[in-house]
Amino acid sequence: MSDGDSTMSEAADAVEEASNAKALDVVARSGFAVVALLHVIVGAIAVAVAFGQPGQAEATGAIEQLAANPWGPAVMWSCLIACTGLALWQLSEATLRARHLPRxxxxxxxxxxxxxxxxxxxxxxxxxxFAVGLRADSSRTTRDFSAALLGAPFGLWVLIALGLTIMGVGIYFVAKGLRRGFKDELFHFDGSHRGKLIDALGLTGHVAKGIALNLTGLLFVIAAGKQNADESTGLDGSLKALREHPFGPSLLVAIGAGFICYGIFALVRARFGRM
Structure with a gap:
């Protein structure tokens, strides 16, 4: 190993050690708790939408619910810090900690x-x-984004790639749920009643989230195929579209319940997850 490579390796080791700091661990776990709360709220909104009630069944709609309480601004800034810490922790997982794994x-x-x-x-x-007062309709934002891509060179293929990527992530979540891959993220509770409950929550939640992501990605692909940005409405639009189909409301209730299960699982992940 050259001196340059050795220096780079030592620097990466130092940054990895810094990423293992207790403070980042606490903030990242708080981020999982925020994600848990958002999934529970999105699930509840999805169930309400199935019965004809208004609401945005995606993260922005859930954040709007949290922002409406008297402590809204403080909650927004606290959640921003938690999500930023979780994003940094995931970034370190993708780069620094993955250096030692097989290719x-x-x-x-x-x-x-x-x-x-x-x-x-x-x-x-x-x-x-939301903390600084900027609020937008998620479906409209997604349509505007899709329209901008469709109007750009190679934007059609970028939109298709984006849709297929989201569908790929959805398939990953379904597969992870079915093969119980989420167990690697937790300290084990095998054999106990609590372990069986967590297993059921993880399975149901991951599969439901995977299905929702596949629906979202499919709308991007359809929008690209029809070259019509109005077809691309994000998670909220994809879930609301189900309501218009036979058995759609029942499926929407099932997906909403699955999101709630995923949220409860994420809360368990925040407390007992391996970091």
Missing amino acids: KERLAKLVSSGFLALAYGSVGLSFAG
Whole structure:
């Protein structure tokens, strides 16, 4: 190893050690708790939408519910810090801690944790927007984003790629739930009543979230295929579209209940997860 490589390795080790700081661990666990709360609220909104009630069944709608309480601004800034810490922790998982893994596992970790880092970072930005008074309709924002892509060179293919990527993440969540891959993230409770409950929550929650992501990604692909940005409405639009189909309300209730299960699982992850 050259002196330059040795210096780079030592620097990476130092940054990795800093990422293991107790403070980041606490903030990241708080971020999991925020994610848990958002999923529970989104699930509850989805169930309400199934019965014809108004609401945005996605993260922005959940954040709007939290911002409406008297302590809204303080809650927004606290959640921003928590989500930022969680995004940084996921980023360190994707890069620093993955350095020692075999190449195939390192690439898988880069994709999965890297996507989560972006997702949690975007949620943090949503909290920041609400904290400073910037609020937007998520479906309209998604349509505007899709329209901008469709109007740009190669934007059609970028939109297709985005939709397929989201669907790929959805398939990953379904597979992770079915093969109980989430157990690796927790201290084990096998054999106990609590362990069986956590297993059921993890399975149901991951599969429901995976289905919802597949629906969201599919709408991006449909929007690209029809070259119509109005077809792309994000998670909220994809769930509301179910309401218009036979058995749609029942499926929407099931997905909403699944999101609530995922939220409870994420809360367990915040407390008992391996970091």
